[in-house]
Amino acid sequence: MENTVKDRLISFLKEKKISQSAFERAVGLSNGYVNNISKGIGAEKLQKIIGTYPELSQGWLLTGSGEMLIADTGSNEGGKKNLIPLYDNVSTIGGNLSRAADVDTSYSKPTGYIDTGDWFREATAAIRHYEDSMDEYPTGCILALKEIRDRNLIVPGRDYVIETDEYRVTKRIQLGKDNDHLTAYSTNQDTYADGRLIHEPFTIPKQAIRRILLVLGYVVKKNGGTMVYNNR
DSSP, X not given: OOOSHHHHHHHHXXXXXXXXXXXXXXXXXXXXXXXXXXXXXXXXXXXXXXXXXXXXXXXXXXXXXXXXXXXXXXXXXXXXXXEEEEEEEEEEEOSOGGGOOOSSXXXXXXXXXXXXXXXXXXXXXXXXXXXXXXXXXXXXXXXEEEEOOOGGGOOTTSEEEEEESSOEEEEXXXXXXXXXXXXXXXXXXXXXXXXXXXXXXXEEEGGGEEEEEEEEEEEEEOGGGOEEEEEO
């Protein structure tokens, strides 16, 4: 029985197949926030939650009345819907490889859909992006991606999500030292005191790549659930 706000929030996360830690990162909450809810959710944090997950019914979350999910959160009134599958339990990290995203999560089933209207018509998936080595993408934003099947069609100078058995990162890709390698660069050019780049480029063997996706742009959700789209 879902008697408390905490119980209902956990039910929502289970329904959407989102881990508590992924939810907390996406909303900008402290680690362990969900487990520590005892007296409900404050107005400021509630606004962040509903802004990030506009499909969640605020009334149901607070009182248990009505349905958990709002039937239609699309904002493309009068236009044809362009629903991109969102894998909110899958994330990429733009930072150092020591902070690479967990690659054990898979694209098995979308946790939801984003209606982007006339934006990102070629997108095949959307996932979360974290960290700060790629200046263009706010941490916590949603990347709109197009999977590239043929590695020979990789365009140098474009941004890609690269996934191997060890990591999943967002980087700007250039050709490597030979046809069998790619070089991954960060756009954040911050340096240590000695002038060395904090986010140094590194080489990726093509044979180690199990999935590569072109970044078409990103989506951020503002207060009230308004979505802002940015093309690359």
